[in-house]
Amino acid sequence: xxxxxxxxxxxxxxxxxxxxxxxxxxxxxxxxxxxxxxxxxxxxxxxxxxxxxxxxxxxxxxxxxxxxxxxxxxxxxxxxxxxxxxxxxxxxxxxxxxxxxxxxxxxxxxxxxxxxxxxxxxxxxxxxxxxxxxxxxxxxxxxxxxxxxxxxxxxxxxxxxxxxxxxxxxxxxxxxxxxxxxxxxxxxxxxxxxxxxxxxxxxxxxxxxxxxxxxxxxxxx
Numbered sequence: 129x130x131x132x133x134x135x136x137x138x139x140x141x142x143x144x145x146x147x148x149x150x151x152x153x154x155x156x157x158x159x160x161x162x163x164x165x166x167x168x169x170x171x172x173x174x175x176x177x178x179x180x181x182x183x184x185x186x187x188x189x190x191x192x193x194x195x196x197x198x199x200x201x202x203x204x205x206x207x208x209x210x211x212x213x214x215x216x217x218x219x220x221x222x223x224x225x226x227x228x229x230x231x232x233x234x235x236x237x238x239x240x241x242x243x244x245x246x247x248x249x250x251x252x253x254x255x256x257x258x259x260x261x262x263x264x265x266x267x268x269x270x271x272x273x274x275x276x277x278x279x280x281x282x283x284x285x286x287x288x289x290x291x292x293x294x295x296x297x298x299x300x301x302x303x304x305x306x307x308x309x310x311x312x313x314x315x316x317x318x319x320x321x322x323x324x325x326x327x328x329x330x331x332x333x334x335x336x337x338x339x340x341x342x343x344x345x346x347x348x349x
Contacts, residue, residue: 146198
């Protein structure tokens with residue numbers, strides 16, 4: 129069954145695109161690009177980041193690694209979700225929670241609506257603060273709807289490794305690994321990183337995330 133996918137934060141788009149794993153990942157969920165939902169503001173956010181980088185105004189060293197060409201292509205072409213598409217009641221409740229920003233509240237609210245009809249819908253996020261905050265929300269509709277729906281970046285990398293092989297994914301990621309702290313640690317030895325050590329580190333990060341996410345994180349690994 130194909131999945132409707134929600135990229136809850138811009139970071140997950142940026143990292144998957146830079147690792148050259150965006151298209152591979154959605155294919156693993158038997159989804160197409162037409163089923164991947166992002167914020168309508170994502171395009172403008174990345175256009176602004178790109179202009180800062182091009183103008184030498186970016187202070188983030190990792191920006192030199194980001195595949196802005198692919199990121200901008202994705203944010204211009206993927207389906208957009210805006211505040212007008214959501215359940216206002218759920219949105220307001222989520223917006224009032226610390227560490228859940230407006231964009232995350234918009235996409236999460238819309239995802240909850242869709243999950244009522246499409247039980248295969250999934251949520252991708254690279255924001256650990258969002259996961260932790262959402263896990264603490266005491267609203268039955270959120271806990272019930274989002275049970276096992278969230279996938280963190282490390283889980284998605286692991287799923288790609290199991291699908292295409294460790295060395296293939298390692299070789300994609302290593303040249304740009306410093307754009308993410310956890311992934312840099314996973315592949316800390318660069319092209320000499322071993323399957324055993326990298327997977328152990330990756331699974332440790334997933335387990336740490338699971339401790340904060342409770343039943344929201346998908347049980348994969």
